[in-house]
Amino acid sequence: MTLSEEDYIKAIYHLGKGENSTVSTNAVAYQMETKPSSVTDMIKKLSDKGVVNYRPYKGVSLTEYGQKIALSQVRKHRLWEVFLLEKLDFSWDEVHDVAEQLEHIKSEKLIDQLDKHLGFPEVDPHGDPIPSKKGELKKTIKKLLNEVPIGASGICVGVKDSSPPFLKFLDRNNIALGDTILVLEKEEFDGSLYIRIKESKIHISDQIASNLYLKITE
Amino acid sequence: MTLSEEDYIKAIYHLGKGENSTVSTNAVAYQMETKPSSVTDMIKKLSDKGVVNYRPYKGVSLTEYGQKIALSQVRKHRLWEVFLLEKLDFSWDEVHDVAEQLEHIKSEKLIDQLDKHLGFPEVDPHGDPIPSKKGELKKTIKKLLNEVPIGASGICVGVKDSSPPFLKFLDRNNIALGDTILVLEKEEFDGSLYIRIKESKIHISDQIASNLYLKITE
DNA sequence: ACAAATATTTAGTTTTGTCTAAAATTATTT
DNA sequence: AAATAATTTTAGACAAAACTAAATATTTGT
Missing domain, CATH: 2.30.30.90 (Ferrous iron transport protein A (FeoA))
Incomplete structure (x- = not known):
C-alpha cells in the first residue's frame, strides 16, 4: 500500500464509524481535503486491489481485507500517540500530525517492539481502544x-x-x-x-x- | 523538501565524505540505485532550489544550505538508530531500513524530544557522531x-x-x-x-x- | 592527437496522484 | 412528474519522479 492509499483506507474506515457502513464520495473528499473526482480515481484503484466494495454512484465500503488494513493503521496511529504523549512529553494538540506521519512507517517489528516499550497499552490517550495485532478491537x-x-x-x-x-x-x-x-x-x-x-x-x-x-x- | 530530494541530498553528502567534495552523477546513481539520467533530472531541480552547486558534466556539490539539510538528515537518522537499538531492542542489521524511513518524519519537536528521551547521545551505535541541532559535527x-x-x-x-x-x-x-x-x-x-x-x-x-x-x- | 570507451545529458514516455471542466446520474422540490 | 439542485463520474491535463534510447561531452589509450 502506498502512503496515499493508506490514508484513503483510514478515512473510509473512520467515516464508516468503525462499522462497515457505506460512505459517500463527497464525504471522503471532504475528510481528505481533496476533490470528489480524485476520490473516484482512488476508489477505483482500491476496488481493483480488493480493498473496497464499490458501485458507481452508490458509495464505498471496506472489504474484509480493507478493514484489516484499516485496523492495522489505527493500531499504529494510536501506539505512536501513546509514545509521543508518554515518552516524549507531547501535548494533546501536538500529537496528531506527527502520529499521522509515523503510522506510515513500514516495519512489523517496529510496531511490536513499540507496543512492548509502552507496556502493551489497551487504550490511547483519548481513551480509544488500540486494536490488537490480530485486528481485534474492544468497544468503548x-x-x-x-x-x-x-x-x-x-x-x-x-x-x-x-x-x-x-x-x-x-x-x-x-x-x-x-x-x-x-x-x-x-x-x-x-x-x-x-x-x-x-x-x-x-x-x-x-x-x-x-x-x-x-x-x-x- | 520531498522524501526523494532528501534522499539525494544525503547521498551526495555521504559520497562527498562529509567534506564538500564534488560528486559524479554516476556515483550518485549507483548509490541511489537509480539511473544517471534520473540523477541529472533531480540535480537540476536541487540546483534551482539552491541546494547544490551544479555544472553540467562536472558533477555536484552541496551548497551551504544543502549541507545544513544533509546534517539535519544525518542527525535524525542517527538518533533514530540509537532509539531502535537502545529502546526497542533492534539488532544492528535491522536498524538501517527503519531509520531510513523514520528520518523523513517532519517535526522539529519530535527530534528534540527524542534526543532528550535518549539522554542526548553524542554518537550512534556505529560510533559515528550525531550532529548537534545547530549542525555541528564532531570528528571521529x-x-x-x-x-x-x-x-x-x-x-x-x-x-x-x-x-x-x-x-x-x-x-x-x-x-x-x-x-x-x-x-x-x-x-x-x-x-x-x-x-x-x-x-x-x-x-x-x-x-x-x-x-x-x-x-x-x- | 585522435579514435574508442566512458560518462553525462536530452528527449520522449510512464506511473501515481492530483486537478478542472463537462457530462451523467441521483435526489429534491414544487 | 418535470425541473432544478446536488452528487458523482468521465475526460483530459499536469507535476513529480522515474525510465529508455539517443545524442553529446569528456577521458583515456596508443
Whole structure:
C-alpha cells in the first residue's frame, strides 16, 4: 500500500464509524481535503486491489481485507500517540500530525517492539481502544462519570459544562483530559463519589460527576 | 523538501565524505540505485532550489544550505538508530531500513524530544557522531585498540582478524560490536591492556588489542 | 592527437496522484 | 412528474519522479 492509499483506507474506515457502513464520495473528499473526482480515481484503484466494495454512484465500503488494513493503521496511529504523549512529553494538540506521519512507517517489528516499550497499552490517550495485532478491537462507550458503575474505570475525555468555574475546579483538583479515573464508592445520601485519580483518592459531588465524560472500555 | 530530494541530498553528502567534495552523477546513481539520467533530472531541480552547486558534466556539490539539510538528515537518522537499538531492542542489521524511513518524519519537536528521551547521545551505535541541532559535527577516527591512548574511550566497530578463534574469544569475553571500551592502563612488559567494558574490567593481550577497531570521538 | 570507451545529458514516455471542466446520474422540490 | 439542485463520474491535463534510447561531452589509450 502506498502512503496515499493508506490514508484513503483510514478515512473510509473512520467515516464508516468503525462499522462497515457505506460512505459517500463527497464525504471522503471532504475528510481528505481533496476533490470528489480524485476520490473516484482512488476508489477505483482500491476496488481493483480488493480493498473496497464499490458501485458507481452508490458509495464505498471496506472489504474484509480493507478493514484489516484499516485496523492495522489505527493500531499504529494510536501506539505512536501513546509514545509521543508518554515518552516524549507531547501535548494533546501536538500529537496528531506527527502520529499521522509515523503510522506510515513500514516495519512489523517496529510496531511490536513499540507496543512492548509502552507496556502493551489497551487504550490511547483519548481513551480509544488500540486494536490488537490480530485486528481485534474492544468497544468503548462514553458515559457521564455519575453513571459509571462502582469499580469501573475510564479515561477522562470531556466536559458537559465548560464554564470557567467548572474548568477551574478541575484544574484545582488536578483532573485533566486523558487522566484515568476509577470509581471507588458512591455516597447514597447525596450521590457524591469517591474516585481514584493519579494515585490519589478524592471526593467529588454529584454535580461535578454529572458534568464529566469518561470513556470506558467494556 | 520531498522524501526523494532528501534522499539525494544525503547521498551526495555521504559520497562527498562529509567534506564538500564534488560528486559524479554516476556515483550518485549507483548509490541511489537509480539511473544517471534520473540523477541529472533531480540535480537540476536541487540546483534551482539552491541546494547544490551544479555544472553540467562536472558533477555536484552541496551548497551551504544543502549541507545544513544533509546534517539535519544525518542527525535524525542517527538518533533514530540509537532509539531502535537502545529502546526497542533492534539488532544492528535491522536498524538501517527503519531509520531510513523514520528520518523523513517532519517535526522539529519530535527530534528534540527524542534526543532528550535518549539522554542526548553524542554518537550512534556505529560510533559515528550525531550532529548537534545547530549542525555541528564532531570528528571521529578509527584506530586499532592497541593504538588508543590511555584514558580514551571509543566504540567497538570492527575486527581486523575475523577468524573463528578470534571471534570466539570476543564472544567469550562478552565483547560485541557497539560496545564502549575505555582504556585504563597498559602493561609495559607485554603491551597488554586493562580495559573497561560494560561496567566490568578485563585484561587483554596486545595480540587481541591489535585486531580490534575502535571509533574514537576527538 | 585522435579514435574508442566512458560518462553525462536530452528527449520522449510512464506511473501515481492530483486537478478542472463537462457530462451523467441521483435526489429534491414544487 | 418535470425541473432544478446536488452528487458523482468521465475526460483530459499536469507535476513529480522515474525510465529508455539517443545524442553529446569528456577521458583515456596508443
